[in-house]
Amino acid sequence: MSPEPFLGDVEHSPVRHHILSVLVENKAGVLARVAGLFARRGFNIYSLAVAPAESHERFSRITIVVDAETAPLEQVFGQLHKLVNVVEISDIAPDDAVEREVLLATIPTDVDNRTSLLDVIGAANASIVDVDAHHVTVMLAATPAGCDALERALEAHPGVELHRTGRVAVPRLGVPTHEPMRSR
Amino acid sequence: MEITGAQALIKSLEHEGVEVVFGLPGGAILPVYDPILDSPIRHILVRHEQGAGHMAEGYALATGRPGVAMVTSGPGATNIVTPIANAHMDSTPLVVVTGQVARAAIGTDAFQECDITGITMGITKHNFLVTSASEIPRAIAAAFHLATTGRPGPVLVDLPKDVAQSTMEWWYPAGVEELDLPGYRPLAGVDEAALERAAALLATSERPVLYVGGGVLKARAHEQLRAFAERTRIPVVTTLMARGAFPDSHELALGMPGMHGTYAAVTAIQRADLLIAVGTRFDDRVTGRVSAFAPGAKVIHVDIDAAEINKIRHAEVALRADAAGALGALEEMGAAPANLDVWWKEIRTWQESYPLTYDPPAEAGPLRPQQVIESIHAASPEGTVVAAGVGQHQMWASQFWRFEEPGTWINSGGAGTMGFGVPAAIGAKVGRPERTVWCIDGDGCFQMTAQELTTARAEGIPIKVAILNNAYLGMVRQWQEMFYEERYSEVYLNADLPDYVKWAEAMGCVGLRARTPDEMRAAIEEANAITDVPVVVDFRTDTSEKVFPMVAAGASNDDIMVHPSQRGRA
């Protein structure tokens, strides 16, 4: 895995990234198999999100953003397909993807920063999901670029604690995409 | 019928047609060793688990059937990691059963617990941790299916002790559909369009070479290969993993390519305008510096594993198929190059100028290792199976033995595992008891796994071992001589320590020694005449002998170094 934090959108990212949507069997150790393969072969993962897929019991979907420089796509596909638990892989070019990511941030608040903070939250279209006397927790579900922008804006506030999920993606409607490759 | 998990495991192995298991028991696998007593399956008790793994590999390489090994948890399991890695590199079908601590103890650092599925994740084709007795049949059936189909490889099944002890209602998967492998669909069938493009490339080629790898043996495609080569008259090179896939005596055979390949094989590839690469993976020991490898050649790459195509070298035509299917289809189409007379004339001059050679031996000794191999070959029955360790002796064996049929060369290629030879030879002999089996070993390699000769004697497996005793880790010595200004660092072994004859005798084998050509011939004759117990011959060979030709690691194949006696030839 990359030690660097993921820097999201195309303008800010110097890397050519690719989004792989990998349907895997929902069995113990499958994530380790996928992550281990990437580590072994020297493919860098920029972000990774996992959740149960459509048919919850049997399959999970792993959305992996890879650095296309370290990971020739044909090799990533070929090697991933050899994992017996990988059922289907589709690759979505960033330009053809609808991508979303969730950002959660808890920010210390006081009388001095409350107004500016509300401005930032409003401008980003983020929502306040939790508050106490001294903190506010905001949530944003947006493009990686949108999350980047909010992250930068919130960095100005000392003591902010911020988490991001890593992106998930589906092909943009109306754009012809690659057929999902069935496993072999 | 209600039976224990242990019984189900043995019954499943019987169901898969297993005739022999190589293994060694211990706490976690104990329950499974009880029903073995009542099974027709032969169990061969090894002296070290690494031996079990390499025996299973030797068995698989000699017979084409999957090899089976069984060991206990913890150190038993880690001892077999090297053979698993070896089988993974060489695509050898293996099923390894490991005992595991009871389910409730997993994750608690229990006695002899180790995460063997985690350890072997990257060196198995797949592995399973079985969590209920009723799942044992499916896991075993899936393991055999995975190990033997598509690109073969090792599969590990980890069996917790309490699962082996619990009971289940016996069943067995009726077919592949019941194996629950939704992500596994090994390739089958040849893409017609790609075939057409391959035929078109062939039609315009003037200097084609068939670059044949171990996949041809795995796919049992040697007959298709021979038919295709004979009709098209395309020269054939066989990699270290493919020795025996095409007869060395054939007029179209150029021998082995790569670091220690023949001059003709290496140079034909360098000058080729088309490589038909079949079941081979452009290993660095074949390509040398990749950017300088076969610079003028287009590539037709046939491989069952799609991930091999375009991994190292771009393929103009990719045939993601089984070697037998692809070669058969090309043959059916009648795909052929034009007249290759000019090409063959050129190749013949290379063969004549730079044949494999070595300096003539002295009557008083020491022996030339190449001469020992040629003499064993000449004195042994046709179809003799040869296993090797790793080092100079391995390269000389691959160069100077003449391989005529599949399954006669048992060798560690991709991993280069010292100590492979003796146990692999034992496994090969178990699989093909009617054949004479010689292990051509190094003195260094022999010392790594020689204890399995005790197994061989105890189990009545009469292999023959030729130690090419040069008193050195010879291959490393050769590199230090050539590339480290003769600064020899930690490579001297001492020809007399251990005393190999006494050691052989202590293990119940016949021990012989030969220092001169006369003694050599006598010892080979005696060894071949002994058919009831293993024989070890300590051949005292020239310490300074080096393997030629040689392409230095990372160099271009154009910079091949021929034998000193051939230097300066046109």
Ligand SMILES: Cc1ncc(C[n+]2csc(CCOP(=O)(O)OP(=O)(O)O)c2C)c(N)n1
């Ligand atoms: C397990 C293992 N350790 C180290 C090596 C590195 N190595 C390759 S060849 C070789 C020397 C082998 O010596 P020997 O068996 O005497 O064969 P020789 O080269 O002398 O014929 C060594 C140490 C290896 N291939 N495998």
Ligand SMILES: [Mg+2]
């Ligand atoms: Mg030696």
